[in-house]
Amino acid sequence: MKNIKRLLLYALYYISTMQTQEKKPIATTARLRSIIDYGISLGAKAIHLEPRKGSMAIRYRVSGSLKEERHLSLSEYNALIAQIKMKSNLKITEHSSAQQGFFHHSFKKNAYKIMSAVLPVLDGEKVVLHIQHTNPKPPSLQSLGFWGNSLKNIQQALALHQGLIIVSGKKNTGKSATLFSMLSTLASSGLSVATIEDPVRHIIKGAHQTQVNHKNGLSTEIGLRNILLQDADAILIQPLHLKNISELIESAIQKGHLVFGSLHASDSAEAIHHLINSGLDRYSAAKHIQLAITHEQVRALCNNCKQAYSPTEEEVKALLREFSNKEKQAIEQLHILEMAAKESGLAAERKLSTSYETIHQLWKARPSGCQNCNYKGYKGSIGIFEIVRSSTELQKILLANLGRQSLRNEIKRSSTLSLKQDAIIKMLRGLTSMNEITGIQTFQEQD
Ligand SMILES: [Zn+2]
Structure with missing residues (x-):
């Protein structure tokens, strides 16, 4: 009887473990x-x-x-x-x-x-x-959040087919998506695109991409030397650390290559300065840097449940101060920029949030969200950019070694929008909220 009981218990245990072993991997x-x-x-x-x-x-x-x-x-x-x-x-x-x-x-x-x-x-x-x-379609520059002059400046720099394009930003701000978009455009237009990356972030159709592999002796320097023998039109170095390769880059550009480099920096002045401090010849920087794009990224409001509201007088004043101390000029500038953004396709279907007199509406997330945004109020993200094009003034400052602050002042003086200004325009178009853009730096913060 005892043996039968023991046998029964064992059978039960055996069946239960069988079930656990079978169920566990599936679960x-x-x-x-x-x-x-x-x-x-x-x-x-x-x-x-x-x-x-x-x-x-x-x-x-x-x-x-x-x-x-x-x-x-x-x-x-x-x-x-x-x-x-x-x-x-x-x-x-x-x-x-x-x-x-x-x-x-x-x-x-x-x-x-x-x-x-x-x-x-x-x-x-x-x-x-x-x-x-593994096989995503490259995003268009417009879908990433480029518009108006920023878009025009990038398209003009890409059409040059020679020089240095710097893509900078903090971590996870969308640098590689911008590079993916720009290089895919070049590759699909028939140019030869080669990359040396660590790590490869996106597969660019038609490009020849090389992954840095230190174990096998494939450094950025060796990769770049070999790319230069392969007759590439455009070359991406990601991330761009100039150690041992600054002369290679200079000679690549002189021979007619368009070089893209991505690096960690909080604004364009810091990025350009970093390159000069790490070995890029000042004369080369002035002559060859065609474009510097700085990135920030904010959460995008859920299109399905975002809410419009009327801003307070203080909120309007604070936003206008980012453009000019003279209120009348500021609101005019803001309104013109918002119209240009709408025309460029930034929420083209939505009415303007500004007039020549005031900002009449802002947008915020619905606290409880909706099914479309997993009840977060936000869905996806949108890029915020500062675009700096090469100019005679900029070149003078670089050649005269006038320092980062002079560079910053020149960028501010030129018509470039600051990160904060670009963020404000995107907020007015209902793409993001005041909460999201609060932490973005302004020109003023650095003065
Ligand atoms: Zn929603």
């Missing part, structure tokens, strides 16, 4: 899929899976900032990490060293490459999943 596979699908639907660039004491937090990188969304128990976390390692072809039982891999994912008929990076930390292992759309 974990579905969980991983739903975590990634949700990230893609949010427009996230990366998903962070972070161990906390006794649990795991999932955070999504959307429009530059990390948003905490979900928590999992420790057992779910361990199963999930094992699943990611298995899919990424990593060692599942290895918990004390960093590992990197990738796997493929599909969502709504689109294909994605998920780059996984596992790092041991104090409470366990942290995993970051970078989401790469």
Whole structure:
């Protein structure tokens, strides 16, 4: 009797473990899929899976900032990490060293490459999943938020086919999307485009892209030397660190190449100064820099649920001060700029928020959002830009070594919009809110 009981218990245990073993991978596979699908639907660039004491937090990188969304128990976390390692072809039982891999994912008929990076930390292992759309259409410059003179300046610089175009901004401000758009335009117009990147962020149709690989001795310098032997018309160096390559870049431009470099800087003056301080000859900088584009990025208001409101007198005054101390001139300038933005296609279907007399409406997020924006009030992001074109005055300042502040003053004096001014125009067109643009720097803050 005892033996029969024991046999029955074992049979029950066996069946239950069979069920667990069968159910667990399926449940974990579905969980991983739903975590990634949700990230893609949010427009996230990366998903962070972070161990906390006794649990795991999932955070999504959307429009530059990390948003905490979900928590999992420790057992779910361990199963999930094992699943990611298995899919990424990593060692599942290895918990004390960093590992990197990738796997493929599909969502709504689109294909994605998920780059996984596992790092041991104090409470366990942290995993970051970078989401790469494997065959996305390059965005148009207009869809990224370029308009009016900024768009014209870029198109003119691209048509030159020679010189240096600097793309700068803080981390996660959309630099690579701008480069993707510009270089795709050149590649599709029949020019030969080559890149040396670390890492390759977008696949540019028709371009020859090289990934830096230090383990195999393929540095930016060696990559660039070889690209120069390959007769490329346009060359992207991402990120642009001038160590050992400043002379190569100078000779590339002199021979008739259009060189693109992306770097971390908070404005165009800082970017240009950084290049000169890191070895780019002052004369070359003055002669060859055609364009500097500085990036910021803000969350875009959900088109479906955003709300219009009448600004207070103080709010109107504060916005006008960004344009001129003389109110009458400021509102006229603002209104003309808003009209130009609308004409350029920035929310072309929407009425103007300004007149020659005042700002009559602003926009804000609906606190509870709607289904379209996952109840956030915001959906996607929009770029904010400062565009600096080469000019005789700018060249004089660079040649005379007058310093960053003089450069900044010249940029302010020229007709270029500051990041804050561009942000205000986009807010007036209903693309973003006052809350989102508060942190963006003004010309005044640096004076
Ligand atoms: Zn909404």
